[in-house]
Amino acid sequence: MYLQSNRVSLGEPQESETTPPPITPPTTTPPPTTTPPPTTPPPTTPPPTTPPPTTPPPPPETTLLGCYDGVQFYPAGTVIEDVPGCFGSYLACGDDGEFIYGDNFGYGCCEHDGQHYEDGETIITADGVTCYCEGSDFVESVPMTCDGTTVPPTTLPPTTTLPTTTTLPPTTIRVGCEYGGRFYPAESIITSIPGCTGGDLYCDEEGTILFGYDFGHGCCEHNGLFFGDGQIYFDGDVACYCDGSTSNNNYIAPMICQVTTTPPSPTTYPPEPTTTPTPPPTTPPLGCDYAGQFYPAGTTIEEVPGCFGYIIICDDNGGLLIGDNFGYGCCEHDGQYYEDGETIITADGATCRCERSDSGEPVPMICEETTTTIPTTTPRHHGCEYGGQFYPSGSIIEETPGCFGRTVCCDEYGQVVIWENWGYQCCQYNGQYYEDEETITRADGATCHCEGSNTYEPAPMICDDQQVYLTTVGAWKFYKVRVTGQMTNANVKATCEAAGMRYPCYSSGMDGCTSYYWASDCICYDADVSCLTHEVLSAHLCGTTAGAGSRCEHLDDTFAYMPIWLHGDDSAIGVDYQTHTWGLYGADYSNMYALCAGSVSFQ
Missing domain, CATH: 3.10.100 (Mannose-Binding Protein A; Chain A)
Structure with a gap:
């Protein structure tokens, strides 16, 4: 929309409406005994127009007078913009709360042969006369002051007079607008501020500056904040998307909101304007980060089969699950555990064989008694089977230090325990992870170094970027x-x-x-x-x-x-x-x- 008005001067105050004559009483007079007392006081004693001094009424409420352009309020009497000069402009909020727009055309101006000049400007006419502008102090341009010096007639041969048929047309005055010290042709955009709360200045076909405001167009509102078309805003677990208003009547569309399980992204504000709405960004893939790699949801990351094995999976919700296989495929005999298919001969000569368990509890060995006496076998030590090898209880099987490392050990109960070092001694910056004491140099020249975290949460990098x-x-x-x-x-x-x-x-x-x-x-x-x-x-x-x-x-x-x-x-x-x-x-x-x-x- 555009706001247009002209510089105005206040005229004489308007006369108030004529007070209507008193109503003529009806012609039929009631009996004197029932005649009410006169309601109109004698002319010489008009009724009081104010209440008794002892009970003054409260002052009447007043409304703040001013101008509102759809975005900002200006009190009455405020000068909003004033560009000086012959071709300058003026925008103010009048005493009546209405916008006043006017150009300065005439003020500080001079005119010569249909052309207009600024105060102090000097020209030399075609006939050699020097003319100087002493700018006008009112709305009418004044003539240039010329010194009257002309080129002697003898310097121009009489034959130089052009025939009537070849007379040059008079100079055409350019139609346009002067703004900020520059000239803009008619029907051109002077300046434009794109976006939800933007606007523009436009020079129309008559050389008048029009002020336009885009407020509302392409906008959405949510909780008192404004967003541009295509913008996404997260409020807790609610994602809101702006399908910007296409109305030219300052209508602001509401955000389209829905509950999401996607982790919230940083709040952003009106984006760079574009000719087509920006589609909502692709939802980040659901999955797990493990040992420096990403695994989609539902993926088996690592699996070591057998009685003493373990499994690491990324579940359907992107959570990391670690479990040991202890019990599954296992058998137990005299406090020792054996793999499916394993056979032993006990001290009393019995042959025992393991037929695997299908649950989380080890099953007993199946033993066959025999009278054959065999040498006593050394009992199997309590421990863990991992990666095809046996490890005693309480031993560390594998240890990878650092931010992305992990530790695998055999606990006192003969179970494999795995824990990740992720987070410990780590730092995070812009989605990347760094080891303790690691140093990087950013693209802007700032140096950042890592002082590793002592918890499972990575610490932020410390940057010398003040x-x-x-x-x-x-x-x-x-x-x-x-x-x-x-x-x-x-x-x-x-x-x-x-x-x-x-x-x-x-x-x-x-x-x-x-x-x-x-x-x-x-x-x-x-x-x-x-x-x-x-x-x-x-x-x-x-x-x-x-x-x-x-x-x-x-x-x-x-x-x-x-x-x-x-x-x-x-x-x-x-x-x-x-x-x-x-x-x-x-x-x-x-x-x-x-x-x-x-x-x-x-x-």
């Missing part, structure tokens, strides 16, 4: 500096100043790149590829401006100072590399990075 150099653009070195607290403009500014640096705005501040994305307390730098700071840095660091900087890993979780934003909560503006999301509202994030800048001599 202040990281990014790149140099022109006369400025750009850094990202860790912020403590919300990512607001105030915190971004304070963080940069505490580090001895200044800060860039979301826009570069050079010619044509000022608008309302830049303020005079921000630095100015030569934006050779774009007006937007994130895009400029992305081009220097990653060779692309795609995704408004969100596709450059060096800029992950960085926020720039945003002087004026319709969000209205002092948010800085940020990008996220993992989700390729830009336009993040800083007030929704904490402890990220501020974009700061120091001179080329800054160390």
